[in-house]
Amino acid sequence: MIYLDNNATTAMAPAVFDAMEPYLRESYGNPSSTHPLGQHARQAMEEARYSVANLVGCHTSEIIFTSGGTEADNAAICGVLLSRPDKHTVITSSVEHSAVRETLHVWSKRGIRVIEIPVDLGGHLDMNRLADAMGDPDIALASIMWANNETGVLFDIPQIAALCRDHRVPLHVDAVQAAGKVTLAVSRLPIDLLSISAHKFHGPKGVGALYVRRNTRWMPTITGGPQERDRRGGTENVPGIVGMGKAAQLALEKLQNPANDQYLRQLRDMLEARILSTIPDTHINGDRACRLTNTSNIGFTSIEAEAILLLLAQHDIYASAGAACSSGSLEPSPVLRAMDIPDRIAHGSVRFSLSTANTRAEITTVATQLSDIISTLRETLPVV
């Protein structure tokens, strides 16, 4: 199998599995119990919090464990809006993940005004429009992602955060795709809330974290217990949290060694160079210079991405497309649509997302297979 779908999820690191195992077996205590079995679980959870706080670059008391990125995004948005009933407007981008986009859509039905800042063809946020929108005194929150899950394009979060601070607008950053790939260091940036998810950096699924800066106006939305310092009720997912802690520690170590990023960049550039030089009418979606090094979104003109993925899967090569099959017709991804990528490219766009476990030999195989697949599809199933 050649796995190039790491933005969807990653393989769990063996050391993460090993760290979790005792908490699924003998160390099963409830961290709220005062006996040694419970306290052992609590200690492991607090050690994990320390590692996650290190990855985010914040204090341990600012980390709240959640069930993943979607819950962290929900908790950030709902928690700020509920605590600021005097403000009725949220600023966001036109390319957010559905965890943010759909949550804001629900709020828009409850009377909240949502201002979507557009992006250009390269996927970059219109900073002038953002600055104009900030002038409105009714803004409760800005929720803007760090790295795009489909194109890998990075928003200029330091500049966005500075703008928010100047206008006293709280900022939530969906950093689910950025964590473990770029340095977050929130203590050095005026970011108020930030979401991450363990399974995107070789941790387990179903566990994530929300960073809430001290003194941020925010209130819990999951009530019913004193866990997480009264900020998220419910018995904690101890094995998952321990796994997230180990994954965060490994991710930080990897991040601190530039050789990892260089290797990923080489692999991605090799994949793109081979595809662009051997397959006509192909396009890289998103600004090539300002992207995550592991992500390549490539549009193959006049073909359906689903057909490409199907044939790739027959060769045990796994990637994905932003296109979703809704009511029988394939809709291009909302992200590519927001970037104004023409339909004939967007329909045939495939996301390849790499990890350091990939090899040059795999990239060569993928490029060779793709060349055959694309010419077959263009001959047999052209889309006009």
Ligand SMILES: Cc1ncc(COP(=O)(O)O)c(C=O)c1O
């Ligand atoms: C940018 C972004 N935000 C949020 C999420 C949701 O995270 P989770 O799968 O942990 O709920 C994802 C997952 O793909 C993502 O890419």
